[in-house]
Amino acid sequence: MPRQVHRGSILHFPKTTSSPADNYQYFSDGVLVTENGKITHLGEAQDFFKLPANQQLLNYGGVELHKGLLIPGMIDSHVHFPQVEMIASFGKQLLDWLNEYTFPTEMQFENQAYANAQAEFFLGQLMEHGTTTASVFATVHPQSVDAFFSAAEAINARMICGKVMMDRFCPEALQDSPEQGYRDSKALIEKWHNNGRASYAITPRFAPTSTPQQLAMAGKLANEHPDTFIQTHLSENLGEVEWIKELYPEHPDYLGVYEANDLVRDRALFGHAIHLNDREYRALSTSGASISFCPSSNLFLGSGLFNYDRAKTEGIDVSIASDVGAGTSLSLFANQADAYKICQLQNSSLDPFESLYLCTQGAAKAMGLDHLVGNLNPGSEADFVELNFMASPMLQQRLLRCKSLREQLFAITTLSDDRIIERTYLCGNLVYKKGSKVCGLNSTNGLRYLSNGSM
Ligand code: GUN
Ligand code: ZN
Numbered sequence: 001m002p003r004q005v006h007r008g009s010i011l012h013f014p015k016t017t018s019s020p021a022d023n024y025q026y027f028s029d030g031v032l033v034t035e036n037g038k039i040t041h042l043g044e045a046q047d048f049f050k051l052p053a054n055q056q057l058l059n060y061g062g063v064e065l066h067k068g069l070l071i072p073g074m075i076d077s078h079v080h081f082p083q084v085e086m087i088a089s090f091g092k093q094l095l096d097w098l099n100e101y102t103f104p105t106e107m108q109f110e111n112q113a114y115a116n117a118q119a120e121f122f123l124g125q126l127m128e129h130g131t132t133t134a135s136v137f138a139t140v141h142p143q144s145v146d147a148f149f150s151a152a153e154a155i156n157a158r159m160i161c162g163k164v165m166m167d168r169f170c171p172e173a174l175q176d177s178p179e180q181g182y183r184d185s186k187a188l189i190e191k192w193h194n195n196g197r198a199s200y201a202i203t204p205r206f207a208p209t210s211t212p213q214q215l216a217m218a219g220k221l222a223n224e225h226p227d228t229f230i231q232t233h234l235s236e237n238l239g240e241v242e243w244i245k246e247l248y249p250e251h252p253d254y255l256g257v258y259e260a261n262d263l264v265r266d267r268a269l270f271g272h273a274i275h276l277n278d279r280e281y282r283a284l285s286t287s288g289a290s291i292s293f294c295p296s297s298n299l300f301l302g303s304g305l306f307n308y309d310r311a312k313t314e315g316i317d318v319s320i321a322s323d324v325g326a327g328t329s330l331s332l333f334a335n336q337a338d339a340y341k342i343c344q345l346q347n348s349s350l351d352p353f354e355s356l357y358l359c360t361q362g363a364a365k366a367m368g369l370d371h372l373v374g375n376l377n378p379g380s381e382a383d384f385v386e387l388n389f390m391a392s393p394m395l396q397q398r399l400l401r402c403k404s405l406r407e408q409l410f411a412i413t414t415l416s417d418d419r420i421i422e423r424t425y426l427c428g429n430l431v432y433k434k435g436s437k438v439c440g441l442n443s444t445n446g447l448r449y450l451s452n453g454s455m
Contacts (some may be wrong), residue, residue: 076133
């Protein structure tokens with residue numbers, strides 16, 4: 001990929017921090033240079049073009065001018081690709097929602113062609129929502145993971161995915177066994193993990209749907225492949241937590257079940273973690289594992305209010321995630337808006353710099369990927385998006401009346417969704433421009449690949 005110069009306003013968090021509001025970098029007229037898929041320069045346009053101070057900035061040939069704001073591609077640390085078609089399913093809380101809507105939907109992914117089409121649709125949607133990396137649950141079928149990683153490879157997206165392991169309390173057609181789950185996951189690790197931009201996540205769905213034997217096999221895999229991710233669910237719903245006590249009476253609590261099976265470590269991503277006890281907070285904080293805070297999902301399923309301040313005080317890494325199909329939007333802006341409201345209900349106001357951090361650099365840190373993505377530092381992979389605030393007249397009007405960047409960012413994180421995503425770049429390649437269909441996906445959705453970075 002040849003050198004490209006992008007000029008516009010730019011916002012990101014160059015380092016990992018517990019205080020994002022004091023550690024952002026903003027250029028009202030900045031330059032981002034990419035070459036061979038990486039960022040090679042970030043700075044003031046004035047310095048880059050060596051313009052005398054106060055001289056009107058000129059438009060240089062070969063420079064991509066962006067009217068909107070450039071930010072790093074966002075990172076969704078917990079999402080289910082097969083569930084995108086059942087988003088907004090009415091009236092149930094977690095366990096009934098799984099039985100009534102989720103399991104029947106996931107059964108369709110036994111069919112490779114179906115899985116391929118849905119993987120392509122989902123990835124196209126991620127690009128349209130400005131999400132360039134995600135940690136993704138597939139289904140129990142290994143072919144659903146092949147479908148997902150093949151589609152991600154076609155657009156060269158940095159993605160994490162895993163085959164769900166689940167051997168009880170679900171329809172038989174969705175069950176593997178401890179041995180089969182182990183064998184299938186291992187073969188997928190060998191095929192996909194660290195293959196290009198793909199990373200594998202060992203994915204026991206959650207402790208109730210795995211026998212103790214299966215969780216032990218998941219832990220064996222995790223020990224055999226220490227640089228893989230682990231993703232699962234933890235303490236999302238009170239009924240679920242009660243069920244864990246019945247199923248695993250020998251363990252002190254929900255997290256204890258995962259700890260006993262070596263599933264709580266660096267690169268382990270726990271979705272939800274709403275109803276934790278003091279011991280679980282402490283154990284998580286020393287483990288290197290992180291929590292995926294899934295605000296729109298928690299509100300939609302009536303699961304409870306995640307205590308962000310407590311998790312932060314305990315020193316646990318947190319990122320914001322969509323958890324679609326229980327989440328109601330793939331937009332990490334919409335999820336930031338819900339995160340703010342969840343914190344408000346607990347007498348705390350989530351700073352907009354902080355919520356954006358939790359979808360970019362903070363998420364990358366939680367996942368051990370901050371040397372690659374989540375920021376616009378030279379050396380990082382050139383995944384970034386352009387936001388166009390004019391796409392929402394109400395937001396545009398609100399922004400005109402703001403007096404500070406912080407106020408503007410709060411309006412943006414509260415009022416935005418996929419409308420404001422103007423362009424999405426992966427490794428410097430333009431893969432989505434608003435109004436066009438996305439990407440390198442030969443799908444029935446009419447998606448098409450934009451390889452030359454210009455439209
Ligand atoms: N717990 C176990 N499976 C799921 C799932 O698919 N979605 C959510 N939100 N929670 C779960
Ligand atoms: Zn989930």
